[in-house]
Amino acid sequence: MSIFRKKSATATLDADKHDGTAHTTEHHEKHHETHHTKESSTVTIDTAIAPAGTSLDSATEADLQQKAKDHLWMHFARQSGMEDGKGVPIIVRGEGHHIYDSKGNKYIDGLSGLFVVQVGHGNKRLAEAARKQAEELAFFPLWSYAHPTAIELADRLAEYAPGDLNRVFFTTGGGEAVESAWKLAKQYFKLMGKPMKHKVISRAIAYHGTPQGALAITGIPGMKEMFEPLTPGGFRVPNTNYYRAEEMGFHGSLEEFGQWAANRIEEMILFEGPDTVAAVFLEPVQNSGGCFPPPPGYFQRVREICDQYDVLLVSDEVICSYGRLGYMFACEAFDYIPDIITSAKGLTSGYSPLGAMIVNEKVYEPFKHGQTAFYHGYTFAGHPVSAAVALENLNIFEEEGILEHVRENSPKFRAALERLLDLPIVGDVRGEGYFFGIELVKNKETKETFNEDESERLLRGFLSKALFDAGLYCRADDRGDPVIQLAPPLTIGPAEFDEIEGILRRVLTEAWTRL
Numbered sequence: 389m390s391i392f393r394k395k396s397a398t399a400t401l402d403a404d405k406h407d408g409t410a411h412t413t414e415h416h417e418k419h420h421e422t423h424h425t426k427e428s429s430t431v432t433i434d435t436a437i438a439p440a441g442t443s444l445d446s447a448t449e450a451d452l453q454q455k456a457k458d459h460l461w462m463h464f465a466r467q468s469g470m471e472d473g474k475g476v477p478i479i480v481r482g483e484g485h486h487i488y489d490s491k492g493n494k495y496i497d498g499l500s501g502l503f504v505v506q507v508g509h510g511n512k513r514l515a516e517a518a519r520k521q522a523e524e525l526a527f528f529p530l531w532s533y534a535h536p537t538a539i540e541l542a543d544r545l546a547e548y549a550p551g552d553l554n555r556v557f558f559t560t561g562g563g564e565a566v567e568s569a570w571k572l573a574k575q576y577f578k579l580m581g582k583p584m585k586h587k588v589i590s591r592a593i594a595y596h597g598t599p600q601g602a603l604a605i606t607g608i609p610g611m612k613e614m615f616e617p618l619t620p621g622g623f624r625v626p627n628t629n630y631y632r633a634e635e636m637g638f639h640g641s642l643e644e645f646g647q648w649a650a651n652r653i654e655e656m657i658l659f660e661g662p663d664t665v666a667a668v669f670l671e672p673v674q675n676s677g678g679c680f681p682p683p684p685g686y687f688q689r690v691r692e693i694c695d696q697y698d699v700l701l702v703s704d705e706v707i708c709s710y711g712r713l714g715y716m717f718a719c720e721a722f723d724y725i726p727d728i729i730t731s732a733k734g735l736t737s738g739y740s741p742l743g744a745m746i747v748n749e750k751v752y753e754p755f756k757h758g759q760t761a762f763y764h765g766y767t768f769a770g771h772p773v774s775a776a777v778a779l780e781n782l783n784i785f786e787e788e789g790i791l792e793h794v795r796e797n798s799p800k801f802r803a804a805l806e807r808l809l810d811l812p813i814v815g816d817v818r819g820e821g822y823f824f825g826i827e828l829v830k831n832k833e834t835k836e837t838f839n840e841d842e843s844e845r846l847l848r849g850f851l852s853k854a855l856f857d858a859g860l861y862c863r864a865d866d867r868g869d870p871v872i873q874l875a876p877p878l879t880i881g882p883a884e885f886d887e888i889e890g891i892l893r894r895v896l897t898e899a900w901t902r903l
Contacts, residue, residue, distance in 0.1 A: 482509025
């Protein structure tokens with residue numbers, strides 16, 4: 389079967405050729421002055437200069453900084469960074485896997501913006517697709533009407549999706565897709581005569597979005613408490629961080645850990661009552677906490693549990709789909725078929741906002757008849773311009789062999805990052821595809837982590853700024869144990885892996901001397 393199309397035999401390529409809490413350190417939170425060259429006793433940081441015309445003149449820079457300070461409310465960021473006069477890094481241009489700031493400095497985009505820019509910045513084909521569609525039909529909703537690009541994209545996604553996940557409900561982003569999936573699960577079971585099935589199970593430290601429902605599914609207490617009370621019905625089970633398995637009370641092999649972790653889902657279903665649980669929401673590789681891959685057999689056991697207790701399995705692939713793990717949908721990488729897939733981010737490579745919930749025929753069936761409707765939607769969901777961009781983005785995936793490129797080069801990326809294990813501060817390197825986390829520790833032998841004050845000084849006080857100054861935009865995150873996350877554009881290769889490793893090595897070596 390083609391890795392691209394499940395129904396069509398005419399796919400271009402074949403299978404042989406694949407957000408943080410109050411404590412999250414985003415790279416704009418610690419603002420800085422940019423230096424072209426910075427030297428210390430153990431680290432030399434060189435920041436390249438962008439092509440002429442990229443940097444802003446000082447008057448324009450000052451004007452933008454003042455307007456940002458006066459009016460712009462940053463996301464997941466401490467506003468004090470702008471209030472204290474240091475300003476905010478202003479990114480003015482992107483090209484390929486590089487971004488450029490207002491001062492003319494060049495950086496590797498090691499996070500694809502925010503797990504989004506799969507085919508790189510500045511792609512003229514995507515820009516042209518947006519321009520052409522905007523001239524033809526700039527907007528029309530999907531409320532009882534349709535337009536060609538939404539229809540064609542729904543058909544395309546249904547062909548890519550595994551099994552009988554044939555029904556596509558568009559949103560404008562990932563959190564909305566998750567919110568939609570929970571609402572759909574509740575209504576589905578009401579229509580099936582099981583109105584008490586409304587609860588959802590997710591994993592500790594997992595992030596699933598910011599709307600009230602999606603936030604209730606999220607397993608990060610620190611980013612929920614200020615918004616209490618949330619939508620009731622969210623329950624947590626252990627995640628699949630094998631590096632910290634003993635802290636969860638497990639001792640044994642990786643394969644045994646997979647069965648143990650999956651069985652905790654069954655345990656929670658039985659504890660809450662199978663007649664009350666509607667769905668299990670799981671990312672193929674859990675983002676928050678630092679890229680936790682599933683142990684072998686984990687998802688197969690989860691699928692068995694969901695089938696046994698009539699619980700929907702939702703694969704939250706907002707980050708992991710559209711090539712991030714080397715497959716169009718990440719569930720294929722781990723050989724399981726969910727009932728619902730939630731997706732967004734890489735669908736358009738970030739050139740226009742779009743998300744999608746993809747549903748199997750079983751869940752769709754009761755909505756096919758009579759006066760039943762899913763009374764839910766978004767004004768800009770399935771936007772004509774976004775759908776046109778997504779279609780062209782998928783064309784690029786096929787024509788340029790993006791999935792194969794990721795699968796071929798992922799082991800090389802892992803190997804480059806694993807060279808960092810010789811550093812005393814690096815405890816673990818984990819992930820899949822082009823999605824990796826590097827866990828930082830105070831003691832490698834005991835796996836001792838950093839306390840809250842140390843994390844504050846290490847991540848916010850040094851690492852975020854130092855990595856950015858060194859020419860690497862990535863994420864230093866402490867929603868679980870402190871980690872550095874990498875998710876670069878899917879177009880990079882071994883030369884860029886080595887460059888990223890070199891920057892990380894210099895900065896992490898410096899970080900260790902400061903502890």
